Each structure stands twice: as C-alpha cells, then as structure tokens.
Amino acid sequence: MTDNAAASSVPAGLWAVRLGAIIWFLLIVGCLMALPVMLDATWLLVAAAVVLALLAGALWAFLRRLISSRHGRFGHDWLKGGLAAFFVLCIAIAAPIYYIAVKTETDPALLPRAVLTNGEKTVVYQGMMHIGTERFYKQVVYDAEKALSDGYVLYYEGVQPNPEGDKWFADNLAGGGDLSDNYRKLGEMCGLQFQLGYFDLLEKDKAVHPQSHVTADVDTLQMKQEYDRLMASDPEFAAAFQAEQAAQSNAGGDMAGAMGFLDNLTEGQKKLSGYVCRFMMSRVAKGNGEARQIDKVILDFRNRKLAERILADPHDKIYITYGAHHLEGILPLLQQADPRWRVESVSWIRPVEAPEQFEASL
DSSP: OOHHHHHHTSOHHHHHHHHHHHHHHHHHHHHHHHHHHHHHHOHHHHHHHHHHHHHHHHHHHHHHHHHOSOOOOHHHHHHHHHHHHHHHHHHHHHHHHHHHHHHHHHSOOOEEEEEEEOSSOEEEEEEEOSEEOHHHHHHHHHHHHHHHHTTOEEEEOOOBOOTTTHHHHHHHTSOSSOHHHHHHHHHHHHTOEETHHHHGGGHHHHHHOGGGEEEOSOBHHHHHHHHHHHHHHOHHHHHHHHHHHHHHHHTTSOHHHHHHHHTTSOHHHHHHHHHHHHHHHHHHHHTOSOOOTTHIIIIIIHHHHHHHHHHHOOOSEEEEEEEGGGHHHHHHHHHHHOTTOEEEEEEEEOOOOOOOOOOOOO
C-alpha cells in the first residue's frame, strides 16, 4: 500500500482529533510562556483573564447548544471553551512583550564609527547614546585610549553649565531635574548603563595630558540664546515648540516625575519595563522618530559649533564621541567648508541588548 493510499484510509474524524490535539498543545505551551509575564506585571491580569475566560466559555457553551444538535453537557462545553479562551487571552496579553524582546535582539540598533578625512585631517567619529550596555562603553573607551596613544585629541559631547542658562536648560530640555540623574535612572529601568561612569577611566590621562581632552560642546546659555533667537525670528519654531511643551505637559509632566513613578514599580514590573525601554531606545538609536522643531537647537546649532571647532583645530587627528544623530548634519557642514571631506570607512557597534545573566553552582 502506498503512502497516499494509507493517508486516504485515515478517517476524517481522526485527522480532526490529531489537529485538535496539536492546537491544544500549542495553546497550553503558549499559556505557560505567557503566565510568567502576566505575573511579573500583576496577578490581577491573571484574575481578569480567568473571569473573562469563564464568561467566554459560558457564552460558547450557550451558543453551541443553540446552533448545534451535537453538543455535550453544558458544564463540559463551558469548561472546554473557558480553558481555550483563557489560553488565548494569556497569549494575547504576553505577545507584545515577547515581540519587542525578540525584535530588539534580532533587529538591533547599530551606531557608526566613521572615519572622515579631507586628506590633511582625520576625524574618527564614534556615534554615542547616553545609555547603553557595559560592553558598548568599554569598547568605546578602549578605542579612545588607543586613539590617544596614536596621537589623537579626544572630543567629548556634553552641554556645559552656565548659571545664566542652567534653569532654562533644566526646565525646557532636560525634562526637569538633573539630566545626568534622569539618564542614570532611565538606564536602571532599561537594564543598561549611563555613559559617564565609563569615561571616568580616562580621568588619569586627562590629568596628565589635559590638552588632549576637549569638551567640544556649547553651554546652557549659548543654547538659550539660540532658542531666544529662533523664538523671535522663526514663527514655525515658536508655534511648534509651544505645542510640543503643551503635549508633554498633557502626557504626564516632566522626565523627573516619570522617573519617580518608575521607582515604585515591583521587580517584575521593572523587568518588563526594561524590555519596553530597550525596544524604545533601539528605535531612538535608529532614528525612528519624528523631526522636532527643537532639534534646531539640540542638533543643528550644536552641529554648527562642532564643525567650526573641527575646522579651526590645528590638530590633524581628532577622535570624537558624540551623539550618533549629529553625524549626518556635521559631515555636510564640513563639506561646505571643504568639498574634499569624505567618509573613508564605517564600522558599526551595537549599543543596546538584553543584560547578560550567568548562573552556576560550585
């Protein structure tokens, strides 16, 4: 007897039983994977799923008795429909968390390490994020130390304080409170690290060779002055910035307040928020966000100042650690001053990934 003949001899009802068994198996496995996520969020999710499943099961049993002459006992149909509904609800609730976790790992954000040159001066531009993995920052610091030994001058990003602009900066651009503290708390929520702690490793060389370490950024007063200029001369900027501020206020206040709310989460909720946070940070690193008028201050203005500093610097080798989104604006500015500027090479590094956890026994 051939395989086709054997397959055709299997009753259709048996195929239905086999398919049903496979479906139940997948539902059970999916539910078992979903329950830890739901319990990490809150046990109330499980309780709500049970109640909804019981209601759905009762409705299923009632409808089946109305539309089908082949039905079992009401209690049996209720239990079977309720279990199926509970499994489906659990999977649906946990699926978004699994999606963003898998998406972050399989489609990671990448930051450039671009070598720019005009034939006379070489600039190594290492794109940065304010929070990332320990491995990412250690690799950047290692590269920076090597660049120092090769005779490069290090440029650092970091808006400098100025008493006349600090309050404006904190209220309008830093999300309220201290920006470094906010980033540090955000890093804790994401299961990531704040960058400044790792650059402390270069302090010893900075003390010996201060001329090789340059904070190549503007101060808060300069940013405020640019903001004031745009508010007075650019109606589109003024209207959009006011709308953005109103939207932020309606969405729940400043960043410091949001960080305070996160302090009250349970350990399980913090773990889940870490998945969401790393997903969002990956999107930010990829540039998946709408352009904002305030970028004229945060990006465009600082890009111009950094390009001017690079062009005026007498050193022929500069290593820059700066936000990755600045690179696409800085290169055209350099090329406007000297068309010979070009990208000589680019390599990529991953800044965001799930924290590594190792367990063993002696």
